[in-house]
Every structure is written in C-alpha cells, then in structure tokens.
Amino acid sequence: NAGVTQTPKFQVLKTGQSMTLQCAQDMNHEYMSWYRQDPGMGLRLIHYSVGAGITDQGEVPNGYNVSRSTTEDFPLRLLSAAPSQTSVYFCASRGDRGAETQYFGPGTRLLVL
Amino acid sequence: GQSLEQPSEVTAVEGAIVQINCTYQTSGFYGLSWYQQHDGGAPTFLSYNALDGLEETGRFSSFLSRSDSYGYLLLQELQMKDSASYFCALNTGFQKLVFGTGTRLLVSP
Numbered sequence: 001n002a003g004v005t006q007t008p009k010f011q012v013l014k015t016g017q018s019m020t021l022q023c024a025q026d027m028n029h030e031y032m033s034w035y036r037q038d039p040g041m042g043l044r045l046i047h048y049s050v051g052a053g054i055t056d057q058g059e060v061p062n063g064y065n066v067s068r069s070t071t072e073d074f075p076l077r078l079l080s081a082a083p084s085q086t087s088v089y090f091c092a093s094r095g096d097r098g099a100e101t102q103y104f105g106p107g108t109r110l111l112v113l
Numbered sequence: 114g115q116s117l118e119q120p121s122e123v124t125a126v127e128g129a130i131v132q133i134n135c136t137y138q139t140s141g142f143y144g145l146s147w148y149q150q151h152d153g154g155a156p157t158f159l160s161y162n163a164l165d166g167l168e169e170t171g172r173f174s175s176f177l178s179r180s181d182s183y184g185y186l187l188l189q190e191l192q193m194k195d196s197a198s199y200f201c202a203l204n205t206g207f208q209k210l211v212f213g214t215g216t217r218l219l220v221s222p
Contacts, residue, residue, distance in 0.1 A: 031208040042117075042200055042212030043156065050207050058209065090155060094208060100146060100163075102210065104155040 001026050004105035006091050012111045013081040021076040021108050023091030029103075031094040032074040033058070034066065036087040037107075043090060049074055081112045115139040115203050117213035124219045125191050133186045133216045135201035143204040145177050145184045150215070151197045160186065161204075188218070196220045 007022045025032065030051050035043035035058075045058030047066040055066050063085060065077040074093075078085060091105040117137045125131040135145070144163035148156040162168050162177035162184060174187040188195055198217050202210040 033208050033210075035210075035212075040214070042202075042214045043210070044212070045209060048208040059211070100144065100161040100204065101158040102146075102148075102156075104157070106155050 003027065004091055004093055004103050006089075006105035006108050008108060009106065010109045010111075012113065013078075014113055015081060015083060017081050019078050019081065021078070021089055021091075021110075023074045023076065023105060024072050025074075025091075025093040025103070026072065027093065027095065027103070028071060029093035029095050030071070032068070033092045033102075034064070034074070034076045035090045035092065036060065036085075037090060038087050046076065046089075078110075081110075083112045086110060086112045115142070115205060115211045117201055117203060117211065119199075119201060119213045119216045121214070122217045122219065124221065126221050127191055127193060129191050130187065130189050131191060131218065133188075133199050133201075133218065135184045135186070135213055137182050137184070137201070137203055137213075139182075139203055139205070139211075141205070143206075145175070146202045146204060146210065147173075147175050147186045148200045148202060148212075149197050150200065156200065159199075191220050193220050193222070 004025045033048040034046040049055045049068040089108045092102045147159040150156045160175035177184045198215045202212045
C-alpha cells in the first residue's frame with residue numbers, strides 16, 4: 001500500500017492563480033481531511049469528508065473548495081490564490097469509526113507570490 | 114470554540130523521561146490524540162485517549178483527565194530520534210481534529 005499520497009510536493013503560484021492539490025489513499029478509508037500548517041503552528045482543518053459525495057467545512061474553509069467523487073480521491077482547489085494561503089497542506093485519512101489513527105500524506109508546500 | 118495550550122519547547126537528555134502537557138477548552142469532544150512531527154515531515158499518530166486515565170504504547174504513554182481539562186504525553190527512555198514536535202489534538206467529530214500549537218522536544222546526548 002502507498003498509503004496517502006499528495007501531489008505536487010512543492011508549488012509556486014502567483015496571486016490570483018488557481019490550482020488543485022491532489023490527494024489519494026489506497027486504504028479504502030471513508031474519512032478524509034485537508035489541513036494547513038503555517039510556520040510554528042499546529043494544523044488547522046480546511047475541509048473534510050465522511051464518505052464519497054459528502055463534504056463539509058472545517059475551521060478555515062474560505063478560498064478553498066473540495067469534492068469527493070470517489071472513495072480514493074479528495075482534491076483541494078484553490079480558487080484564486082492569495083499570499084495568505086502560503087502554507088504546507090496535509091491530507092489525512094482514517095478508517096472505520098472505531099479507529100482513531102489518522103494517516104497523513106507527505107504534504108504539499110505552497111508559496112503564493 | 115476549542116483551544117489547546119502546550120509548552121512551546123521542552124529539553125531533555127537521552128535516557129530520561131519527559132512529560133508534555135496539554136490543557137484545553139472545549140464545549141465537547143470525543144477524545145484527545147497525540148501526534149509526532151519531525152522537521153519537514155508529516156504528523157504521525159502516537160496515542161489516543163477516549164476515556165480518563167493512562168494509555169500505554171511502548172515507550173509512550175498518554176493521560177487524560179476530563180474533569181481537569183488536561184492531558185499529557187509521557188516519553189520514557191528518550192532517544193535522539195525522539196527530537197521532534199509533538200501536538201495534542203481534540204477529536205470533535207468523525208473527521209474533525211483541533212490541534213494545539215505544538216511542543217518542540219530537543220533531546221541532547
């Protein structure tokens with residue numbers, strides 16, 4: 001199993017550009033999330049999904065969209081990039097409700113100029 | 114809302130025992146998790162407390178007291194590889210974690 005994979009590993013954008021951060025997991029997990037981590041900070045929840053076709057907002061959803069058309073994939077879309085979105089983005093997944101272990105992807109480092 | 118407080122940095126020597134505290138404010142939660150993150154890496158799950166008391170996993174133990182809004186992570190027999198950041202996180206829903214700002218642990222020889 002590859003676990004949770006994220007692409008790209010690093011991206012530079014100009015203000016106003018849009019892009020999609022990809023996340024995929026091969027563990028057949030129902031639950032997936034996107035977090036951002038700013039320097040010296042903890043992770044903050046952007047959006048999450050409890051199954052295919054079901055998504056909801058987290059703590060900091062503004063400027064981001066998500067969709068969950070399959071169990072495996074959970075892409076994060078930046079609609080119009082802003083310097084405040086410069087961060088490291090982590091995707092995570094979890095199995096059934098009795099398992100509390102979140103598996104994190106390696107992260108995408110995003111720089112918005 | 115929810116908030117969690119952790120010390121920003123803790124230092125210890127190899128072989129020692131260190132405790133990383135976490136105090137929180139919340140209107141409700143399912144449990145408290147702990148994650149380890151090395152510089153440039155992804156968080157990795159260490160431990161979870163759904164109920165009050167101590168959970169032990171190898172060299173790591175975690176404790177929760179809901180009445181005191183307090184938890185801690187205990188690391189025993191410290192090794193150099195334990196130098197990392199440690200985060201406590203409240204589980205507030207099926208896939209919703211609220212993280213603390215993290216504690217940087219520096220282990221010296």
